[in-house]
Every structure is written in C-alpha cells, then in structure tokens.
Amino acid sequence: MILEARGLSFNYPGAGRRALEDLDFSVGAGEVFGFLGPNGSGKSTTQKLLTKILRGYEGRVEVFGRDVEEQASSYFNSIGVCFEFPNLYEKLTADENLGFYRAFFDVPTEEPSEILERLDLPVNDRRPVSSWSKGMKMRLTLARSLMNRPRLWFLDEPTTGQDPQHAVLIRALIRERAQAGTSVFLTTHDMTVADELCDRVAFLVDGRIVRVDTPRDLKLAHRNHRVTVSIAEPKKAEYEFDLRDPADKARFLRTVEDHEVETIHTQEPSLEDVFLTVTGRDLGGAPTGAE
Amino acid sequence: MRRVTRAMRLFLAVQYRSGFVQVYFGLALFTVILVRGFVPASFHRLVVPALLLGEYGTMGVFMVAAQSYLARGERSTLALSVTPLTSFERVASLVLSSGLVAVAAGVFVFAGIVGLDWRVALLVPPLLATTVLSGSVGLVIASRYSEFTRFLMGAIPVVTVFSLPFLSLFGLVPRLTFSWLPWDAALFSFANLAADVPSAGLYVVLSAQLFLFALIALRWAERVEVV
Numbered sequence: 001m002i003l004e005a006r007g008l009s010f011n012y013p014g015a016g017r018r019a020l021e022d023l024d025f026s027v028g029a030g031e032v033f034g035f036l037g038p039n040g041s042g043k044s045t046t047q048k049l050l051t052k053i054l055r056g057y058e059g060r061v062e063v064f065g066r067d068v069e070e071q072a073s074s075y076f077n078s079i080g081v082c083f084e085f086p087n088l089y090e091k092l093t094a095d096e097n098l099g100f101y102r103a104f105f106d107v108p109t110e111e112p113s114e115i116l117e118r119l120d121l122p123v124n125d126r127r128p129v130s131s132w133s134k135g136m137k138m139r140l141t142l143a144r145s146l147m148n149r150p151r152l153w154f155l156d157e158p159t160t161g162q163d164p165q166h167a168v169l170i171r172a173l174i175r176e177r178a179q180a181g182t183s184v185f186l187t188t189h190d191m192t193v194a195d196e197l198c199d200r201v202a203f204l205v206d207g208r209i210v211r212v213d214t215p216r217d218l219k220l221a222h223r224n225h226r227v228t229v230s231i232a233e234p235k236k237a238e239y240e241f242d243l244r245d246p247a248d249k250a251r252f253l254r255t256v257e258d259h260e261v262e263t264i265h266t267q268e269p270s271l272e273d274v275f276l277t278v279t280g281r282d283l284g285g286a287p288t289g290a291e
Numbered sequence: 292m293r294r295v296t297r298a299m300r301l302f303l304a305v306q307y308r309s310g311f312v313q314v315y316f317g318l319a320l321f322t323v324i325l326v327r328g329f330v331p332a333s334f335h336r337l338v339v340p341a342l343l344l345g346e347y348g349t350m351g352v353f354m355v356a357a358q359s360y361l362a363r364g365e366r367s368t369l370a371l372s373v374t375p376l377t378s379f380e381r382v383a384s385l386v387l388s389s390g391l392v393a394v395a396a397g398v399f400v401f402a403g404i405v406g407l408d409w410r411v412a413l414l415v416p417p418l419l420a421t422t423v424l425s426g427s428v429g430l431v432i433a434s435r436y437s438e439f440t441r442f443l444m445g446a447i448p449v450v451t452v453f454s455l456p457f458l459s460l461f462g463l464v465p466r467l468t469f470s471w472l473p474w475d476a477a478l479f480s481f482a483n484l485a486a487d488v489p490s491a492g493l494y495v496v497l498s499a500q501l502f503l504f505a506l507i508a509l510r511w512a513e514r515v516e517v518v
Contacts, residue, residue: 051373053518073375081373087366089301091308100301104294104374128308144370 002152002183003027003050007059010042010049019045020207022059027152032174032184034194034215036271037204038281043187044084046204047154050185051081063152077107080150084157084187086137090130094121094140097129098147105148115143120169134161142170146177153177156187171197191272201271205279218274226267227252231259294376298384299391302358309361311354312392318346319396323403339404340481341457347397348418348477349453351426352446355389356433360442363517372518382430382513390422401484410484413494417477420501424474425453427508434515473504 008023020042027033035043048054050061050068052075061068064078088097098112113123119139129137138161145153158174159167174197178184188194194201195215202212211218225243229252230236241252256264269277306312322342330338362368371381397418398411428449436442456475458464460482469475476497483494 053369053372073377076373076375079373083366083369085366087370089305089367090365092304096304100297100304101370101374103297103300104371104376106375141370 001026001062002029002031003033003061003063003185005059005061008046008049008061009058010045010054010056018207020049020057023204023209025202025209025212027183027185029183030178030181031199032178032186032197034198034201035185035187035204036189036191036194036201036275037279038189041204042207043189043204044156045207047081047156047185047187051079051154074106077105077148078151079154080145080148080152081154082142082145082156082158084160086134086141088129088137088140088144091128093127094125094129094132095123097140098144101144102147107148109147110149112143112147115146116140118173119143120166135163135166138162139166139170142173150182152183152185154185154187157190158186158188159190159193167193191270191275195271203275203279205281211278215271218278219269219271222274222277223268228263228265228267229255230262230264231255232262233260236262295380295384295387298371298376298380299388302385302388303392305361306358306388306392309358311358311389315347315350315354315392315396316399319399319403322346322400326404335404336482337460339401340460340478340484342400343397343414343418343481344421344474344478345454345457347393347400348421348474349425349450351386351389351393351422351424352429352432352450352453353443354393354429355386355426356429356442356446357439358385358389359430359433359517360439368516368518378516379510379513382427382516383509386423386426386430386509386512389426390419393422394418405484413484414481416498417480417501420498420505421474421477423505424501424508427505427512430512431508431515434512434517473501476501 004026005023008020009018010020011018023046025033035046037043045054049057050063052068052071055069057069063071063075068075089100092100094116095112098115102109102112116123119142121136121139121143129140132140138158142155142158145155155174159170162170171193174184174186184197186194186198198215200212200214201218203210213221227241227243228238229241230238239251239255241248241255243249243252255261275281303312326335326338326342368381372378376384394415398414401414402411429446432445432449433442436445452472453474456469456472456478459466459468459475460478480494480497
C-alpha cells in the first residue's frame with residue numbers, strides 16, 4: 001500500500017467535536033481513491049493532515065511505509081498537492097511560477113513547457129498570472145503539482161472552474177497518470193468526476209467514513225431492477241417493468257417485440273443517489289430524510 | 292542552503308515585481324540627494340547612523356510583513372509548504388531576501404553620503420543582522436493580525452522601541468541608556484563607521500550579539516508563521 005490510515009482522528013484546538021473520527025482507509029499503487037463528502041465533512045482536513053499542513057493527529061497514517069508525522073522534508077519530493085483554489089505567485093509569469101517551484105525538489109522534474117502544453121496553457125506567456133482566468137490559474141496549479149513527478153498525487157476538486165472541454169482534459173490526465181502508476185487521492189463532492197475516475201471511493205460525513213467500495217459495487221448494491229420503455233406505436237406511451245417479477249419481465253419482452261421502441265432506460269442509481277441513500281445527506285450537507 | 296538560495300531568488304523576484312525594490316532604492320536615492328544637498332558634513336556622523344537604522348534596519352518590520360500579507364492574499368505560502376523547503380528555510384529566505392535589498396540600499400546611502408571605501412564592507416554584517424531581526428519581528432506581529440491596517444497599529448509601538456537608541460545618539464540621554472537593546476549595537480557600529488573605524492574587538496562582539504538576537508527572532512517568527 002502507498003497510503004494506509006488506521007484510526008485517524010483529529011481535533012481542532014478549541015473545537016467541541018472531532019473533525020475526524022477513527023478513519024480507516026488505504027490507497028494502493030496506481031489507484032485513484034475518491035474521498036467524497038459534503039462541505040465541512042472533513043475531506044480537506046484529511047488532505048491537510050496527509051500533506052503535513054496540519055499536525056497532531058491520533059492514530060497511525062503511513063505513506064510509503066512510514067508515519068506521516070515522522071516523514072522528513074524529503075517526503076515532499078514524492079507527493080504532489082493540488083489545492084482547491086489557485087495559490088500562485090500572481091505577479092510572476094506561469095513559466096516563472098513553475099521554474100522557481102521545481103527548483104525546490106531534489107528529484108528529476110517535468111519540463112514546464114511540456115506540462116503547460118499538456119494542460120492547454122500558453123508557453124512563454126510574458127503576462128503575469130494575475131491576468132489569467134480562474135480556470136487557467138487552476139490548471140496551472142494542477143500543472144505545478146505535477147512538476148516533481150509525484151508517486152502520490154493529492155487533488156482537491158481538480159475540475160473546479162473548468163469549462164467542459166478542459167474538465168475532460170483534466171480527467172484524461174488523471175487517468176493517464178494513474179495508469180502510469182501514480183496513486184491519486186481525490187477529494188471532491190463532484191460525484192460525476194468520482195464515478196468516472198475512481199477505483200474506490202470513501203463516503204465521508206461529519207468526520208466519519210460511512211462506506212468504502214468501488215463505484216460499481218456501490219451502485220449495484222443499491223440498484224433497482226426497473227426498466228422504462230417508451231414506444232411510438234400505436235400511440236406514444238411509456239411503461240415501467242420490474243425485471244425481478246417474472247410476469248413483468250415477460251410483459252417487458254412482449255412490449256419490446258410487438259412495438260416500435262423509442263427508448264429503453266434502466267434505472268440504475270447514480271453515485272450521488274447512492275451517497276444520499278447511504279449517508280442520508282445531500283452534497284450540501286443537509287439531511288435528506290433517507291435511510 | 293541550496294534551497295534557501297533558490298527561495299531567496301523567488302522572493303527577490305516577487306519583491307521586484309511588487310515594487311518593493313524600487314521603493315527601497317527610490318528612497319535611498321532621495322535620501323542621498325537630500326542629505327548631500329542640505330545637511331552639513333559635520334552632522335553626517337549623526338544623520339547617517341539614524342538613516343541606516345531608521346530607514347533600512349527597522350523598515351524590515353513593514354516590508355517583510357507586507358510581503359507576508361501579499362503571500363496570504365495569494366495563498367502562495369501554502370504552496371511552498373508542500374515542497375521540501377522547511378518552515379525555517381521558508382521564513383529565513385523571506386527575511387534574508389528582504390534584508391539583502393535593505394542592505395544594498397543602506398550601502399548605497401552610506402557610500403553616497405560618507406563615501407565609497409572599505410568601511411562600507413563593515414556596514415554589511417550589523418545592518419543585515421538588524422534587518423533580519425526587524426523583519427522577523429514584523430512577521431511575528433503580522434501573525435497576530437489578519438489585516439495589514441491592524442498590523443500597522445500593532446507595529447507602531449514596536450518601531451518606536453526600535454527608535455529609542457536615537458535618543459542617546461542625539462545626546463538627549465546618556466550614551467549607554469539603551470545599550471540593552473540589541474539594535475543599539477548596530478547604531479553604535481554605524482556611528483563609528485560614519486565617523487571613523489571602530490575597534491575590531493568591539494565591532495565583532497556587537498555584530499555577533501546582533502546576529503544572536505536575529506537568530507532568536509527568526510526562530511520565533513518560524514514558530515508563529517501563518518501558512
């Protein structure tokens with residue numbers, strides 16, 4: 001395992017309730033692990049602890065076989081961190097931001113121009129970063145987090161502020177890096193991104209992990225067997241069938257055979273639906289009244 | 292040391308783009324023109340040390356704090372906190388980079404008023420130590436306030452304390468009254484340099500004392516650094 005947390009708990013000084021309570025999770029080599037939850041659930045706190053921005057947790061958290069609190073500064077040679085918001089030197093150019101940043105690492109680094117091109121950002125742009133759009137700044141923050149070719153890549157809402165074209169580009173980059181062996185710890189409340197990218201996801205609510213599984217198994221576990229069929233002839237109509245019921249299943253087959261079918265839809269739940277069912281919360285953190 | 296040097300290059304670039312370097316040297320040029328044009332040479336042994344401590348030694352309180360607030364606005368310190376750069380290296384390189392600009396401007400003022408000779412080299416250690424001390428104190432004060440305007444209110448009493456040795460320099464109180472303040476040593480060194488060469492032993496002791504306090508202030512700033 002690249003990352004293994006056992007009984008991870010954390011309390012902000014002076015806070016009444018624990019921000020994190022007894023978390024158990026692990027991330028394997030080349031795995032994209034999604035940490036999903038509403039705002040305030042403890043996602044960012046967990047990432048800050050794993051990246052040593054916050055100190056003083058309880059429990060054991062090992063990265064590369066060594067407890068995070070015991071890691072020397074060389075730990076940062078092996079991890080990359082992309083924050084939720086751009087945090088660049090706004091008066092410097094993109095090349096300067098990447099050039100100065102890469103100089104702090106003691107390992108081979110990426111060529112800034114290559115990574116800029118990969119993320120559809122201008123190379124040799126003499127304008128300061130302050131004149132760039134938020135989406136460009138976010139992509140530059142993402143590019144910076146890759147400069148040291150990390151073995152473990154922390155991503156916090158990586159597609160925030162991106163247009164659909166660039167969101168696709170970023171998702172493709174994440175998949176590409178994971179296939180090349182980089183482990184990814186993805187913090188997000190965007191279930192579409194998580195569903196598409198993650199090998200496994202953890203649902204986090206109020207500082208506790210309520211479920212860890214693959215997106216596919218989560219959806220299968222909460223699937224219903226209903227199918228909706230729309231037909232055009234003899235007149236437009238829509239029928240719903242429960243495939244677990246043999247009589248309903250036979251009616252479904254007859255309908256498909258006897259009519260001109262316009263659409264057939266299974267009603268498998270989205271990851272967001274599963275999240276709502278499992279946690280009883282929507283992604284804004286409000287109770288839903290479910291389970 | 293390699294990482295500190297690289298971080299200093301980064302901070303110097305940021306200072307240049309933010310206009311800090313231009314402010315330091317603009318002020319230095321203005322000061323030289325003013326003193327050479329309007330202050331009689333017999334007063335230089337008083338005016339030059341006061342300028343060095345007041346404008347360059349202690350201005351670090353404001354300059355380093357201003358950079359800290361700039362970095363907070365950009366959240367750029369957070370980005371540096373996930374590199375192999377340690378918190379001490381981060382704070383030291385920020386304070387030293389600002390100190391280097393202040394020292395260069397101070398040397399420019401000294402050379403422009405007193406003259407460019409080998410004494411200028413003796414100016415560097417006490418001035419650098421004072422800028423590191425004041426810059427670190429600026430960071431400590433900045434860590435207590437979220438807004439720069441509130442920081443200014445907190446910094447004014449501290450800068451007033453930094454200015455106390457001027458009273459003894461100008462003969463308003465006995466010379467040794469404020470010798471317990473570490474930066475009084477810098478003022479004493481500057482005064483001697485402006486007039487003549489200080490004794491080597493005293494110069495080394497005073498500079499070493501200043502560096503010791505600068506290091507303590509730096510450690511303090513590291514402990515309270517706002518990421």
